[in-house]
Each structure stands twice: as structure tokens, then as C-alpha cells.
Amino acid sequence: MTGGLFGDGLRTRKCIQMAISPIAIRPPRPPVPWTPLVIADERCKGCELCVAACPKAVLALDRGRVNLLGYHPVRLTDASACTSCAFCARVCPDAVFTVWVAPREAQPAPREERVR
Numbered sequence: 001m002t003g004g005l006f007g008d009g010l011r012t013r014k015c016i017q018m019a020i021s022p023i024a025i026r027p028p029r030p031p032v033p034w035t036p037l038v039i040a041d042e043r044c045k046g047c048e049l050c051v052a053a054c055p056k057a058v059l060a061l062d063r064g065r066v067n068l069l070g071y072h073p074v075r076l077t078d079a080s081a082c083t084s085c086a087f088c089a090r091v092c093p094d095a096v097f098t099v100w101v102a103p104r105e106a107q108p109a110p111r112e113e114r115v116r
């Protein structure tokens with residue numbers, strides 16, 4: 001009998017070779033930095049309503065880029081200053097923003113309650 005566990009013996013040997021080959025070992029991917037905003041900038045029309053609405057002044061048009069609609073799209077200039085208030089998402093007429101709240105470990109520790 002020539003069949004292996006996964007069919008014929010040759011295919012089984014290839015599976016084992018791929019599993020133990022050093023070429024198959026990929027280096028770990030660098031961590032993706034967390035960001036509070038996902039900006040679908042291909043939909044941005046550069047109206048700057050969000051820029052005016054942001055209380056932290058961390059949105060600006062990217063004057064070095066032009067999207068497929070022909071506008072300079074908005075970009076987040078300082079992710080660490082964004083509070084995820086979502087004012088930008090509320091005023092944007094083109095639903096460009098998806099806003100995420102910071103993961104718990106990235107948020108400041110709650111203040112201790114005062115003891116009288």
C-alpha cells in the first residue's frame with residue numbers, strides 16, 4: 001500500500017518537509033500601532049468640517065496627497081491626543097471615520113476615591 005495519511009506518500013512527505021523547512025518559518029510581524037481612528041480617506045472630500053469640529057485639533061488635510069476624488073484627504077496628526085470623542089464622525093457627511101475607544105491598558109488609571 002502506497003497511500004499515506006493524507007493520500008499518497010509523496011504528498012505526505014511534501015507536507016512534512018514544508019512543516020519542518022526553515023524557509024517556512026516566518027519572522028514575527030512587527031506590532032501594528034493602535035490608532036483610535038480608521039479613516040476611509042478615499043471618500044474624503046476635503047470639506048474640513050471634521051477639522052473644525054475636533055476639540056483636540058488633531059485633524060488636518062494632507063496637502064501632500066490627492067485621493068481618487070481629487071481632494072486632499074484628512075489625516076490624524078497625533079493619535080495619542082485623540083480622545084475618541086467621535087465629533088469628527090458625527091459631522092462628516094461622507095462617513096469617513098470609524099472611531100475606536102482606547103484599549104483598557106492604554107487608558108489612564110481611574111482616580112482613587114476620596115476617603116473622608
Ligand code: SF4
Nearest residue numbers: 054082083085086088
Ligand atoms: S475622535 Fe474626537 S479627538 Fe479624535 S480626531 Fe475625532 S474629533 Fe478629534
Ligand code: SF4
Nearest residue numbers: 044045047048050092
Ligand atoms: S468631514 Fe469628512 S469629507 Fe469633510 S474633510 Fe472631514 S473626513 Fe473629509
